[in-house]
Amino acid sequence: MSLTQEQKDAFKAIFIETVTNFAQQVGQATEKVFLQILPLTVVAGTEYLKSYEEDLKTKLEDCKTKSQKIIGALSTVKEPEKVEKTGDKHLPLGELLGKRVQRGEDWKWDDQDGGIGSFGKVVGVKGNGWVKVQWESSRNENRYRWGVDKAYDVKVVEIVDDLGDIPPLEEQIKKPTSWVIGKSVVRGRDWKWKDQDGGEGQIGEVIDVCDEGWVEVKWKNGTVCQYRWGGENAFDLKVVPKPKE
Template sequence: GNYYKSHLPVVGKMKDETIKDEFAENFLQSFHRAAMGHLLVNMLGEGISAMMSSDSSDYGVGFRVVRGPDWKWENQDGGEGFLGTITEIGGPGLTQPPIKGVNVIWDNGCKNLYRAGLEEKFDLRVYDIASDGTQHESVKCDGCSAETIRGIRWKCSECQNSNLCSQCYSNDKHDVNHQFLRYDSPEPKKIFKVPKRSESQKVQAMGIFPGASVSRGRDWKWGGQDGGEGSVGRVLSLEDTGNSSYRSSASVQWPSGSKNVYRLGHRGNVDLKCTKATPGGFYYRNHMPIFG
């Protein structure tokens, strides 16, 4: 699908897949200078700054993310619009709150530590929160008629009881000149005003979507199910994992013809990496929550 770049939340620059000693040292020094507090997710919209806190130390694990407002790591992510997955809150030595860094595995297979509030810098925005089971029960999407919206909910502030799921919101269902509110949780206190879509910039989402070519990734534990190291399969669809983790797995067909479902964010695990990414729609950049 697509996403609006400036509408999403924010969750670092190494040219290889390991953290350089200098970066890690500076990161740790800055971390230990930081004040104690809770893990926060900042949701920024049209001049409005808000915070969402969670008592869970693993809040955000499994979230699908894109580069955020303070990104300076060139194309480590694959380029603007390419997706990754938060696999761990914190990292080596980052175990005490406030934990202001997160590990991300990008769909291209690169893994690194990124700033999530460290020195007031935010490297990531959240593309999808559905992997943690967030859903808005009995809230129907007016675009696709889904009876329950999973992940972020978008509600028109100018029409009575008009709601969209993220895919329909990014596909410009409903009037793009209307003001919308973003619901990051079913809880009423977690509501954020975003700019009008007609005045906002869209970004093409890329990565592991249906049609993408993939091979075994960092968390692969399925032996020779893929046909062996280096085998390339094709993504058929994104799938839910059980009844409480949505869009957190991918169905893949391998050259042998065998099919199976693999983790793409479920409990922070990523079994696959892209060898050829495909478009997944769009998103409004500044409408998405900033992770941190």
């Protein structure tokens, strides 16, 4: 922020008074002292700014070093190996969307789920071994381990919703974004995204909840984009039965 004219005038008055007093102390004419001091002010200002610049460079290099360490650590994270165990609690990450879960054997998150016996729904997955769960009691969403450090914070208790029984569109749009996770979808009544889905009639899968009223869909052509499910009072998608393999 620039100095105001009033602040500039105040500084000028203080500067003149300081030089005048100094000239009296050294027994020289004020004009001569001004002529000697003015170059010094430029030198002093330049040296100060140079030291400030060096300090900024040091901090920048420190930030770069820390960033490189973080990037290096992240690059060493490997996707957990699939564990063959009885039951469905160790399903591959890609099969967890839409599953109903409870706290599992490695749970360490106190009552973040709402307490023992509470249920939640998997609304997102990450390839590094984490899942995002929305809890029924609070509607809060949190991320939990699914294979990271060989730990499983949640366990699958049942599949949420029978995809073979699809309600009509007027009932679908009353459902929250969490309901549509894992569902197969096609273009809906408010679609405005041209052939982003690969063309009329193409089926995609909802893979995540984004901002309020928006979901993320992966289409068969590999495209992943976000669409409105209540956002802007619009519904770009319509849920359809899951296609047979």
